[in-house]
Amino acid sequence: MEPQYQLIIIGSGPAGMTSAMYASRAEVKTLILENAAPGGKMVKTHLVENYPAFESITGVDLSMKMHNHSLAFGAVYQYGDVVNIIKENGVFSVHTADGSVYTSKAVIAATGTIERKIGLDQEDELVGKGVSYCAVCDGAFFKNREVIVVGGGDSAIDESLYLTQFVSKVTVVMRRDVFRADPGTVARAKENPKIHFVYNHTPQEIMTEGGLVSGLKVKSTETSEEKIVKGAALFPYIGADPATKYLKSLSVLDEWGYSQVNDYMETKITGLYTVGDMNQKHLRQIVTATADGAIAAQQAIDYIIKN
Numbered sequence: 001m002e003p004q005y006q007l008i009i010i011g012s013g014p015a016g017m018t019s020a021m022y023a024s025r026a027e028v029k030t031l032i033l034e035n036a037a038p039g040g041k042m043v044k045t046h047l048v049e050n051y052p053a054f055e056s057i058t059g060v061d062l063s064m065k066m067h068n069h070s071l072a073f074g075a076v077y078q079y080g081d082v083v084n085i086i087k088e089n090g091v092f093s094v095h096t097a098d099g100s101v102y103t104s105k106a107v108i109a110a111t112g113t114i115e116r117k118i119g120l121d122q123e124d125e126l127v128g129k130g131v132s133y134c135a136v137c138d139g140a141f142f143k144n145r146e147v148i149v150v151g152g153g154d155s156a157i158d159e160s161l162y163l164t165q166f167v168s169k170v171t172v173v174m175r176r177d178v179f180r181a182d183p184g185t186v187a188r189a190k191e192n193p194k195i196h197f198v199y200n201h202t203p204q205e206i207m208t209e210g211g212l213v214s215g216l217k218v219k220s221t222e223t224s225e226e227k228i229v230k231g232a233a234l235f236p237y238i239g240a241d242p243a244t245k246y247l248k249s250l251s252v253l254d255e256w257g258y259s260q261v262n263d264y265m266e267t268k269i270t271g272l273y274t275v276g277d278m279n280q281k282h283l284r285q286i287v288t289a290t291a292d293g294a295i296a297a298q299q300a301i302d303y304i305i306k307n
């Protein structure tokens, strides 16, 4: 039986959207399946200042521009939470959580990563009551309040800067005194009078008052002394893990769940490509994700024509 689509793209972050744009422009019948808003991590980012041609653009605006571009040549965009992929007789069946099955000749997986949780007691229950993994979504609820960010990477420092437009104070808790974030961004954060750093402390316990977050108990990695950092909100930005569970049965992942591809974004399953942050790679940026997306789409187009 002929598959429904020539290409299915799973995920519509910058990598998936670029693949969709390239493939549909080459007149490949393309379906994009996405289980959240288009843009992926980008749509939850306040400002993007390192994507060429845009000196400064909000993550939401760049996401919408890419989304519109990804659909400009006829790709179909649909909600779908992919739970499994099976390849049989040269055709991929892509299964979604609601029981639907979509078939295609080739698949490009572009599902990125999921924010890591600290693993503290009540961390899940307090989401919406002060714990948030998205400053862009929830920062404005904490106008003139003190808030806490955990982490020293680009996400933590970028989002701390974003939060300063609403809140009275951001305390950034870091387990070391070494940043992973871009030095320029760190310098801006250090100059900002609303941002304070607590180095060499690990989170121990979320403090609450009346069922809402009121602070974070932290412990010194040097003296083991504990203290409480005040804050009505806790934003953990401690990295992310690949969102790749649905690929487990195909054995294309490393021990941490990242996908292993060659320079052409090919996995060891012919016709299956993976792109963006879910791949084993050195630099996770919007620009590297879009590059992956273009490379994979070109390979998929060649594969579809030949098979």
Ligand code: NAP
Residues within 6 Å of the ligand: 050, 118, 150, 151, 152, 153, 154, 155, 156, 158, 174, 175, 176, 178, 179, 180, 181, 202, 203, 237, 238, 239, 240, 283, 284, 285
């Ligand atoms: P990241 O770079 O991995 O940084 C994670 C931070 O969280 C580190 O400071 C880490 O400390 C800390 N951490 C990890 N586990 C912790 C724990 N259990 N308790 C306390 N702290 C903990 O993660 P990210 O900031 O989410 O960035 C992910 C990727 O996206 C990176 O490649 C980043 O460059 C990229 N990104 C880029 C931009 C940009 O270019 N503007 C923006 C956002 C993200 P240690 O250092 O001690 O491990």
